[in-house]
Amino acid sequence: MSFNIPENYLYTKDHEWALVQSNIATIGITEFAKDQLGEVVYVDLPKVGDKLNQNQTFGVVESVKAVSDLYAPISGTVTEVNAALLDNPDSLNTNPNTEGWLIKVQISSESEISSLMKPEDYKKLITQS
Amino acid sequence: MTNTSVTQKTPLYDDHVKLGARMVDFAGWIMPIQYEGLKEEHFFTRNHVGLFDVSHMGEIRVKGPKAVEALQWLTTNDVSTLENGQAHYSLLPNNEGGLVDDIFVYCLEKNSDYLVCVNASNTDKDFAWMTKNNKGADMTNESSAWGQIAIQGPEALKLCDAVFAPIKVSEMARNQIKKSTFKGHQIMIATTGYTGEKGCEVFIEAKGTSELWNALLTNPAAKAKAIGLGARDTLRTEMKFSLYGHEIDDASNPYEATLGWAMKPNAKDFIGKAAIVKVKEQGLKRKLIGFKMLERGIPRQGYEIKKQTGEKIGVVTSGTHSPSLDEPIGIAYVETSFTTEGSQFFVDIRGKLVKAHVVKTPFVNKT
Numbered sequence: 412m413s414f415n416i417p418e419n420y421l422y423t424k425d426h427e428w429a430l431v432q433s434n435i436a437t438i439g440i441t442e443f444a445k446d447q448l449g450e451v452v453y454v455d456l457p458k459v460g461d462k463l464n465q466n467q468t469f470g471v472v473e474s475v476k477a478v479s480d481l482y483a484p485i486s487g488t489v490t491e492v493n494a495a496l497l498d499n500p501d502s503l504n505t506n507p508n509t510e511g512w513l514i515k516v517q518i519s520s521e522s523e524i525s526s527l528m529k530p531e532d533y534k535k536l537i538t539q540s
Numbered sequence: 541m542t543n544t545s546v547t548q549k550t551p552l553y554d555d556h557v558k559l560g561a562r563m564v565d566f567a568g569w570i571m572p573i574q575y576e577g578l579k580e581e582h583f584f585t586r587n588h589v590g591l592f593d594v595s596h597m598g599e600i601r602v603k604g605p606k607a608v609e610a611l612q613w614l615t616t617n618d619v620s621t622l623e624n625g626q627a628h629y630s631l632l633p634n635n636e637g638g639l640v641d642d643i644f645v646y647c648l649e650k651n652s653d654y655l656v657c658v659n660a661s662n663t664d665k666d667f668a669w670m671t672k673n674n675k676g677a678d679m680t681n682e683s684s685a686w687g688q689i690a691i692q693g694p695e696a697l698k699l700c701d702a703v704f705a706p707i708k709v710s711e712m713a714r715n716q717i718k719k720s721t722f723k724g725h726q727i728m729i730a731t732t733g734y735t736g737e738k739g740c741e742v743f744i745e746a747k748g749t750s751e752l753w754n755a756l757l758t759n760p761a762a763k764a765k766a767i768g769l770g771a772r773d774t775l776r777t778e779m780k781f782s783l784y785g786h787e788i789d790d791a792s793n794p795y796e797a798t799l800g801w802a803m804k805p806n807a808k809d810f811i812g813k814a815a816i817v818k819v820k821e822q823g824l825k826r827k828l829i830g831f832k833m834l835e836r837g838i839p840r841q842g843y844e845i846k847k848q849t850g851e852k853i854g855v856v857t858s859g860t861h862s863p864s865l866d867e868p869i870g871i872a873y874v875e876t877s878f879t880t881e882g883s884q885f886f887v888d889i890r891g892k893l894v895k896a897h898v899v900k901t902p903f904v905n906k907t
Contacts, residue, residue: 449578449770452861453838453868455890471890473838475578475861476770497836 414442414537417508421484421524422533428508429484431524436485439512440472440503443537449474451503454496456514461489463516465523470513472503485523487516550595551687551749559766566769567661569596574768581771582863585735586904589693590767591756594741595749598663598683600656606676607654613675613811615645616794618804619654622647627715627730629802631794632658632666637815638790641666642782642799644732646717655717655728655743657688659784673811687749689742692775695762696739702761703752704729709740722752734772736779736906777858780830780871780901786841787828787857787871795820796873798828826854826873830901837887837894839870844888845878845896853878853885864904870896 420428426444430437445451453473463469463483470481492514496503503511518524528536547570556563561572572593574581584590602611611619617630626647632640641662646655658666667681691700700709707720709729717730725748730741744752756764773783782788788797794816795803805817833839839859844852854874862869870887878885881900886893 449574453836455837473861475582475774475863476573478838478840 414446415508416441416530416534418530420508420530421527422530422536423482423484423527424536425482426537427482427484429527431518434518434521435490436487436516436518437512438484438514438516440481440507441533441537442507444479445504445507445511448472448479449476451500454500454503454513456492456494456497457489459489459492462519463487463489465520465526472500481513483516484527485516485518485520487519489514490517491515548596550593551746552593552595552753555750555753556593556766561766561768564769567596567659569660571596572766572768574770575766578768578770578774579863581765581767582774584765585693585737585767585771585775586864587694589691589695589699589739589762589764590735590737590771591753591764592690592692592767592772593688593753594690595687595746596660597688598658598660598666598681599686599688599743600658600663600667600670601680601682602654602656602670602677603652603680604676604678605652607678608651610670610675610677610679611645611654611656612808614670614673615643616803616805616810616816617645618807619645619647620807622650622654624648624650625716625718627717627732631799631802632669633794633810633812633816634669634790635812635815636791637793637812637819639784639788639792639794639797640669640790642784642788644730646728646730648717648719648728662784685746686743687746687752689744689749689753689756690733690735690739691742691756691764692733692735692737692739694738695764696737699756699759699762699764700729700740702759703755704742712740722748722755724748725751727752734781735775736781736902736904737775771863773858774860774863777860777869777871778862778864778902778904779906780903782828783858793819793824796824796826796828824876826875827879828857828871828873829879829898830903831870831872831885831896832899832903833868833870833887834884834895834897837889837892838868839872839887839889839896845872845874846886846888846893848886848893850893856887862903869903874898
């Protein structure tokens with residue numbers, strides 16, 4: 412199975428991605444994470460205005476079988492949530508890299524960006540597992 | 541928990557790998573959790589026919605002139621009512637009135653030969669317990685000698701009739717067992733199952749398991765697919781069937797677990813009887829119920845059931861997103877005053893109280 416790993420995204424070992432555009436990071440789960448989970452049937456997300464610390468849990472995605480915590484790749488304030496997923500997580504199942512994004516965060520600590528994984532490192536991580 | 545450092549393989553291990561199964565460690569066994577996908581497999585079983593490798597289940601043979609006496613003492617159901625070729629669900633109680641396991645007892649020869657099918661994770665514990673509390677029967681742990689395949693779904697009987705001809709499995713009543721052979725291998729066909737669907741569970745000499753598995757997959761009488769443990773769990777949860785380690789364990793009372801129908805305290809004496817019956821006579825404090833969510837959230841095993849005030853009144857034993865109903869369902873022990881249909885309470889999901897209510901079970905109607 413091959414997974415699409417966009418070159419302009421950054422990644423975490425928890426199989427999340429972050430797309431950094433100026434001081435806003437869009438956050439989602441990777442295709443690999445989605446494949447491991449199976450079909451996502453439920454998503455829990457924070458509210459706009461919530462403050463997240465890096466590595467703190469900010470929500471969950473659940474498949475029929477399993478509950479997986481979501482960890483903030485980066486510290487910041489939630490500016491937007493993909494509310495469509497709360498009613499119907501289908502777009503997360505079909506396009507986790509794009510329409511299935513989870514939240515947008517205003518980055519509070521730009522120095523944390525360098526702690527995220529480059530696409531080539533993430534590729535290595537999932538080929539090892 | 542059992543010691544999982546040594547992982548055992550069923551006779552179908554290579555077949556699972558060939559089918560591309562995702563294999564996981566389950567109770568000391570390496571088992572397929574899914575092949576194509578849990579949901580697809582769940583629906584395939586509900587609509588067609590699913591094949592389940594249940595070779596990891598334990599088989600304990602109880603023989604000899606003292607077989608009935610031993611089983612009457614060890615189990616809660618009345619073994620003396622079983623005629624040749626009949627089977628029933630039963631329980632192995634402990635001295636404190638809790639449960640060592642839940643089991644199926646098959647009568648192969650009335651008064652002298654019985655097969656007890658037990659949960660994989662409990663096989664060693666059960667055999668030690670039965671041996672320790674034996675009343676003179678000949679007991680053998682035959683688990684490694686038998687493979688077992690469950691064939692379940694609306695098209696299961698059609699497939700079984702074709703594969704096991706001349707035996708007509710479709711003409712066997714529920715909870716029957718019949719000895720036969722398949723390509724020279726000894727088999728026992730039992731019209732039992734764990735999905736709520738029509739079908740059977742077939743015990744076969746271990747070395748013949750793979751041949752039977754592939755015959756079932758390729759026979760043109762019905763299109764069958766391999767189904768993993770993931771779908772096995774959602775299928776049984778939709779029926780509110782108990783799973784040891786979830787609904788019942790060594791501290792469960794059978795009446796609270798709504799398994800009173802497998803109890804025959806007036807017919808005979810058995811281990812833990814006084815303790816079990818006392819709980820019922822004093823009035824049950826809690827009972828196992830099925831519930832659905834009235835607000836967003838999926839209940840999971842171990843989540844607490846609470847009143848709006850936060851006071852704990854129960855605990856979730858199983859919970860999932862039901863593929864058939866496309867909504868969350870749960871099984872829980874709750875205080876008796878919250879067990880009538882429509883009773884409302886809250887499930888504590890990650891610190892948030894989410895409203896739920898008691899519903900009729902099984903969640904999915906199968907007749």
